[in-house]
Amino acid sequence: xxxxxxxxxxxxxxxxxxxxxxxxxxxxxxxxxxxxxxxxxxxxxxxxxxxxxxxxxxxxxxxxxxxxxxxxxxxxxxxxxxxxxxxxxxxxxxxxxxxxxxxxxxxxxxxxxx
Amino acid sequence: xxxxxxxxxxxxxxxxxxxxxxxxxxxxxxxxxxxxxxxxxxxxxxxxxxxxxxxxxxxxxxxxxxxxxxxxxxxxxxxxxxxxxxxxxxxxxxxxxxxxxxxxxxxxxxxxxx
Numbered sequence: 001x002x003x004x005x006x007x008x009x010x011x012x013x014x015x016x017x018x019x020x021x022x023x024x025x026x027x028x029x030x031x032x033x034x035x036x037x038x039x040x041x042x043x044x045x046x047x048x049x050x051x052x053x054x055x056x057x058x059x060x061x062x063x064x065x066x067x068x069x070x071x072x073x074x075x076x077x078x079x080x081x082x083x084x085x086x087x088x089x090x091x092x093x094x095x096x097x098x099x100x101x102x103x104x105x106x107x108x109x110x111x112x113x114x
Numbered sequence: 115x116x117x118x119x120x121x122x123x124x125x126x127x128x129x130x131x132x133x134x135x136x137x138x139x140x141x142x143x144x145x146x147x148x149x150x151x152x153x154x155x156x157x158x159x160x161x162x163x164x165x166x167x168x169x170x171x172x173x174x175x176x177x178x179x180x181x182x183x184x185x186x187x188x189x190x191x192x193x194x195x196x197x198x199x200x201x202x203x204x205x206x207x208x209x210x211x212x213x214x215x216x217x218x219x220x221x222x223x224x225x226x227x228x
Contacts, residue, residue, distance in 0.1 A: 004157070041202060043158075043218040056215055090157055099208030100146045100165050103216065105157030 003027050006091045006106035013081055014114055021076045021109045023091030029104070031055070031097030032074035034066060037088040037108070049074055050097045081113045116141055118207050120219035127195055128227050135190040135222045137205030147188040148206040148216070149179055158204060164188065175199065200226045 006023040013019055025032060033056075034046040047066045048056035054066070063079040074091060088108045094101040119138045127133045139145065146165050150158040162173025169181040179190045188205060205219040 041221045043204065045215055048215065092157075099216065102148060102160045102163055103150075103158070103206075105150075105159070107155070107157045 004091055004093055004104050004106040006089075006109055008109060009107065010110050010112075012112045012114065015081055015083060017081050018077070018079045019081060019111070020078070021089055021091075021111075023074050023076070023106060025072055025091075025093040025104070027093055027095075027104060029093040029095050030071055031094045031101075032068065032071070033092040033094075033103065034074065034076050035090040035092060035105075037090060039087070043090070047074075047076075048097065055097065078111075081111075083113050086111055086113045116145075116207055116209060116217040118205055118217050118219040120203075120205055120222050122222050123220065124223045124225070126225045126227055129197055130194045132193050133191065133195050133199075133224065135203050135205075135224065137188045137190065137219055139186050139188070139205075139207045139217075141186065141207065141209060143209050146208045147179075147181060148208075149173065149177070149188070149190050150204045150206060151175075152202040152204065152221075154201070161190070161203075195224070195226045197226050197228060199224060 004025045031050045033048045046060050049068045051071050052068045065077045068074045088110050090108045091106040092103040117140045121136045148163045149161040152158045164171050164181045172178045177192050203222045206216045208216045
């Protein structure tokens with residue numbers, strides 16, 4: 001009965017490769033997010049989708065491309081991986097995208113680029 | 115832009131002692147305030163939130179926080195900590211009327227010493 005689930009939990013890959021991270025939420029929420037947590041634990045928003053529509057697209061290299069096939073899923077595809085992409089990536093959802101709706105996080109995907 | 119400051123990056127405290135984790139934010143508009151906890155290798159979980167009303171809010175696991183508008187603070191407190199409270203704690207702020215995203219502090223690592 002996991003609310004926000006993302007796969008894989010760990011991802012180790014070489015520079016230049018392309019990889020995807022999948023996220024699904026069963027909470028019936030309208031809005032989903034991708035956050036990046038760096039080695040210093042700093043959390044930064046990357047993207048936000050509301051009902052499959054892109055709402056927030058922070059300054060992120062265009063090697064990162066989110067895709068939302070339906071409002072319960074938000075996947076993240078990363079092309080030409082670089083060493084600096086190593087981080088923990090968190091998927092999250094909120095009920096309606098309003099700022100008084102708390103975020104519900106997945107358990108994260110630890111990406112290591114070698 | 116909104117900024118959130120957690121002054122203490124690490125807080126060691128003995129078991130059963132009280133603890134306060136500090137959070138200050140910069141905003142002149144109405145805000146919503148949140149505290150999240152992150153246990154090792156897990157996502158963030160909501161501890162408590164302030165949306166409106168009473169400035170003292172109670173959350174899960176015996177934590178509480180007080181909103182102080184004049185000091186733009188939202189400090190987290192617990193009167194008696196347990197070993198299981200060892201985790202990373204994040205303060206987050208969103209702007210009530212115009213914002214569409216959350217701003218996170220850099221986190222405070224709480225270590226409870228037996």
